Amino acid sequence: xxxxxxxxxxxxxxxxxxxxxxxxxxxxxxxxxxxxxxxxxxxxxxxxxxxxxxxxxxxxxxxxxxxxxxxxxxxxxxxxxxxxxxxxxxxxxxxxxxxxxxxxxxxxxxxxxxxxxxxxxxxxxxxxxxxxxxxxxxxxxxxxxxxxxxxxxxxxxxxxxxxxxxxxxxxxxxxxxxxxxxxxxxxxxxxxxxxxxxxxxxxxxxxxxxxxxxxxxxxxxxxxxxxxxxxxxxxxxxxxxxxxxxxxxxxxxxxxxxxxxxxxxxxxxxxxxxxxxxxxxxxxxxxxxxxxxxxxxxxxxxxxxxxx
Numbered sequence: 325x326x327x328x329x330x331x332x333x334x335x336x337x338x339x340x341x342x343x344x345x346x347x348x349x350x351x352x353x354x355x356x357x358x359x360x361x362x363x364x365x366x367x368x369x370x371x372x373x374x375x376x377x378x379x380x381x382x383x384x385x386x387x388x389x390x391x392x393x394x395x396x397x398x399x400x401x402x403x404x405x406x407x408x409x410x411x412x413x414x415x416x417x418x419x420x421x422x423x424x425x426x427x428x429x430x431x432x433x434x435x436x437x438x439x440x441x442x443x444x445x446x447x448x449x450x451x452x453x454x455x456x457x458x459x460x461x462x463x464x465x466x467x468x469x470x471x472x473x474x475x476x477x478x479x480x481x482x483x484x485x486x487x488x489x490x491x492x493x494x495x496x497x498x499x500x501x502x503x504x505x506x507x508x509x510x511x512x513x514x515x516x517x518x519x520x521x522x523x524x525x526x527x528x529x530x531x532x533x534x535x536x537x538x539x540x541x542x543x544x545x546x547x548x549x550x551x552x553x554x555x556x557x558x559x560x561x562x563x564x565x566x567x568x569x570x571x572x573x574x575x576x577x578x579x580x581x582x583x584x585x586x587x588x589x590x591x592x593x594x595x596x597x598x599x600x601x602x603x604x605x606x607x608x609x610x611x612x613x614x615x616x617x618x619x620x621x622x623x624x625x626x627x628x629x630x631x632x
Contacts, residue, residue, distance in 0.1 A: 325345075325346070325349050325350075325562050325563065325564055325565060326349065326350045326351075326352060326440065326447075326562065326563040327341055327342065327345050327349055327350070327351045327352070327560065327561075327562055328352050328354065328449075328533060328553060328560060328561040328562065328563060329341050329342075329351065329352065329353045329354065329560050330354050330535040330553045330554040330555065330559065330560065330561075331354060331355065331356040331398065331400075331535045331536065331554045332353070332356060332357045332358075332378070332382070333356055333357075333358070333359060333360050333361055333364065333375075333400070334357075334358065334359075334360035334364065334370045334374060334375030334378055335360075335364060335368070335370065335378075335558060336378055337558030337559075337560065338353070338382070338560070340558075340560075340572075341560040341572065342385070347392075348392075349392065350392050350393075350394065350440070351389070351392060351393045351394065352394040352396065352438060352449050352533075353382070353393070353394065353395050353396060354396055354398065354449065354450075354451055354533075354534065354535035354536075354553065354554070355395075355396045355397050355398025355399075355400070355401055355451040355514070355535060355536075356398035356399070356400040356401060356451065356535065356536070357378070357379045357382055357398075357400070357401060358375055358376070358379055358400055358401070358404070358416060358423060359375075359400040359403075359413065359414040359415060359416065360372070360375050360414070361414075362414075372416045372418060372419055373419075375416070376416070376419055376422065376423065379423070379426065380426070382395070383426065383430055383433065386433050387433070394435065394438045394449070395433055395434045395435070396434070396435055396436065396437065396438065396449060396450060396451055397434050397435070397436055397451060397479075397514065398451035398452070398514050398535065398536065399411040399413070399451065399452070399497075399514040399515055399536070400413065400414070401427065401434070401514075402494070402497055402514055403415055404420070404423045404424045404426075404427045405424070405427040405428065405431065405434075405483075405488070406482075406488055406489045406491075406494040406497070407489035407494065409489070409494070409495075409498055410494055410497050410498045410514075411498075411514075411515075428483075428488075431483045434479075435476050435479070436450060436475045436476055436478075436479045436513055436514075437449060437450040437454065437471070437472045437475050437476060437513065438450075438472065439472045442563070442565065442566070442567045443566065443567050445529060445530075445531060445567060446529060446530045446531070447530075447531050447532075447533055447563065447567075448471070448472060448527075448530050448531070448532050448533065449532075449533045449534070450475075450513045450514075450532065450533075450534055451513060451514045451534060451535055451536050452511065452512070452513055452514050452515055452516040452517070452521075452534055452535070452536035452537070453511075453513065453516045453521045453532045453534045453536075453550060454471055454475065454513050454527075454532065455510065455511060455516055455520070455521065455524045455525075456524060456525045456526075456527065457510050457524055457525070458496075458499065458510045458511065458512055458513070458516070459471060459475075461496075461510060462478075462492075462493075462496040462512075463475060463478060468527050468528070468529075468530065471527075475513065478493045479493065481493070482494060496512060497512045497513070497514055497515070498512070498515075499511065499512045499515060500512070500515045501515070501516065501517055501519075501520040514536070515536075516536070517536070517537055518537035518545060518550070518552050521534075521537075521548065521550055522547060522548040522550070526548065526549045527549065530549065531549060531550070531551060532549060532550045532551070533550075533551045533553065533563070534550060534551065534552055534553065534554075535552075535553055535554040536552075536554055537552045537554060538554050538555075539552055539553075539554060539555045543555060544559075544561070544569075544571075544577055546569070546577065551569060558572075559571060559572055560572050561577065
């Protein structure tokens with residue numbers, strides 16, 4: 325079996341996930357180890373310091389289990405591995421240099437993507453998903469047979485440079501689609517949003533297993549060739565030897581038929597006010613616009629989308 329651990333963000337639920345895992349099981353972390361959510365700092369007393377220590381423990385866990393633990397990179401990791409030009413959301417500026425050194429000193433422990441085959445079907449793991457459009461634009465010589473190999477090779481090439489942050493790969497990783505407040509139609513493997521992924525071309529015979537997009541109602545989304553598993557609340561999953569997906573309680577996760585809110589429906593949620601701010605106008609009056617797959621935070625005063 326494969327234990328799948330979605331976005332961490334300083335939380336320690338991963339320790340419960342790996343405790344019962346068999347020594348023969350593979351454990352895949354989908355990335356985003358740092359940059360805690362404000363609500364966790366209040367409810368669970370998570371701090372930047374505890375988040376940093378948690379990350380150190382994950383690195384040691386990988387070093388102790390090099391063959392069975394897979395560490396993937398997310399947008400909140402690449403802001404340290406490369407620079408804040410790739411991502412600058414909830415960044416720990418106080419400990420930035422320490423964290424960047426940890427990433428760069430241990431860059432060989434990480435990958436951009438990983439894959440396995442179960443009963444003839446391929447499962448490709450990454451933080452946000454590999455879109456055909458982005459791969460065509462930035463990954464020369466790729467096809468559906470070598471996509472993981474080519475993507476990881478570009479990562480390794482960029483990290484072999486004296487200034488990885490100046491690499492063309494770092495620039496390509498910074499691309500965000502409009503659902504993540506970007507200006508383009510392409511989302512990189514650390515930034516692609518579920519809304520964009522569902523509208524793009526699909527890879528035949530491949531299920532993509534990703535985090536990044538926070539699912540509504542803490543329930544995973546299985547749709548359009550993707551499994552979106554960032555359900556918050558300390559949820560993790562197992563991919564069985566039969567290709568089934570189970571949650572942390574062992575319950576089968578079935579395909580979602582229509583688990584989403586109608587597109588364009590707007591909900592004013594005053595509980596968000598004061599917790600996020602608009603980088604465009606400085607307002608703290610942020611409301612929720614419910615999308616087909618995920619909720620977008622929008623500034624009530626100027627209309628700018630907020631990446632929370």
